[in-house]
Amino acid sequence: MEFRANQSAARLNSQAADYFTENLSDRVIGLELFNQVRERLGNAVESLPDWHPILTAPPERPQHHWHASNYSSLPIYDLCVNTREFVRGILTCPNSEVDADKLVEVVNQVQGLNAERLESALYRDSAFPVLIEAWEVELEADGTIRSRDALAWFVQATVKHAREAQVAETWWNVRQLTLGSPHGARSSLLVNDYTGRYMRKILETLNDSGIFGPIKEMSLDMLPERKRSTIGQTLMRAALEAAAPLVNVTDEAREFKFELRGETCKVRIRDTWGDGMEYSVRVSIGDFDLTVSGFYYPKNDKLEHTDPTGKQKLAEKFT
Incomplete structure (x- = not known):
């Protein structure tokens, strides 16, 4: 589905408002408080990009790198x-309340982050809401992070x-980590199109320099959906033809290779339920140079x- 920032923001803000207020005894007061939070924190999102200060400021990590x-x-x-x-x-x-106070105490020890208790209830009457903000994050007029x-x-x-x-990871491999979600081809609720275009240019320049090592390609999202479907269909149909007759395929996996358009394709096929x-x-081709998997239903040739x-x-x- 095509990404539309305004529609996505409206949907996520509405969902977040319901999430934090629908179980309150006084929803009106809850909505007022939620709207104040929204004024401070911006639009609700599904996930943050991995460079966001909320994720990069905390020094303690499971592993060094x-x-x-x-x-x-x-x-x-x-x-x-x-x-x-x-x-x-x-x-x-x-x-x-003990957990809420402890959370505020711990977060406020991290440079660049601010945590505070809110005066009224959210989520449910017995909960203790805490707002955590990256105070260095400033917003553009469109609600995204300053470029x-x-x-x-x-x-x-x-x-x-x-x-x-x-x-080196390609743009298509790390797009969600870079833009946050929901996102489009090069923008999200956190990153506008101008910023996203330059992020991609920067990443591709760094990749081309060799600083990260050889480029790892995985995602094919740069190709239109119809073209990706054609690739999958071509490989799957060729594998089924090479495996024929299917009556000889049992519920024990069978593996073999065949040639297609100058490439050696490795196939793993089995009768899922034995019926x-x-x-x-x-x-697959090579060491995950190209891979597709799925199911074939002979009754409808589907x-x-x-x-x-x-x-x-x-x-x-x-x-």
Whole structure:
């Protein structure tokens, strides 16, 4: 589905408002407080980009070179429950006052973050809401993070562990981590189109420089949906033809290879339930250079498959 920022923001804000107020005895007061939170934190989102200060400011990490992809994986936020994320931070509602006070104390020790208890209830009457904000995050007029800050944080997070990197990730592999979600091709509720375009240019320039090592291609989202479907169908149909007759395929997995358009394809196929009604098929080329898997239903000659993943240049040989 095409990403539309205004519609996504309205939907997520409405869902967050319901989440935090529908179980309150006085929903009117709850909505007033929620709207005040929204004024401070911006739009509700599904996830934050991995360069966001909420994720990068906390110093304690499970591993030294570890990259946090969500707040729940960081020890500092262990007391966060009944939580939603926003452009500038987090709203969470611990179930005890002790936990709420402890969370505020711990977060306020981190430079760049601010946590405070809210005066009224949210989520439910017995919860103790806490607002956590990255106070350096400033918003553009469109509600996204100020471009120069977003670009600086993105670059800092991207190159921080370059010397330990083993492969370079393409834009399509890391787009959600870079933009947050929901997102489109190069923008989200946190990153506008201008910022997203430059993030992609920066990443591709760094990748081309070799700073991270060889480029790892996985996502084929840069290709239209119809083309990705054609690639999957081509590989799956060829594998089924090579495996024929299917009556010889049992519920024990069979593996073999065949040639298609100059490439060696590896196939794993089995009769899923042993009744000839459904066949599980996986086709791969190289060490995950191109992969697709799915199911074949011979009664209706129907194929269902995942989006193929792998290297774009190789994948386009099968369109």
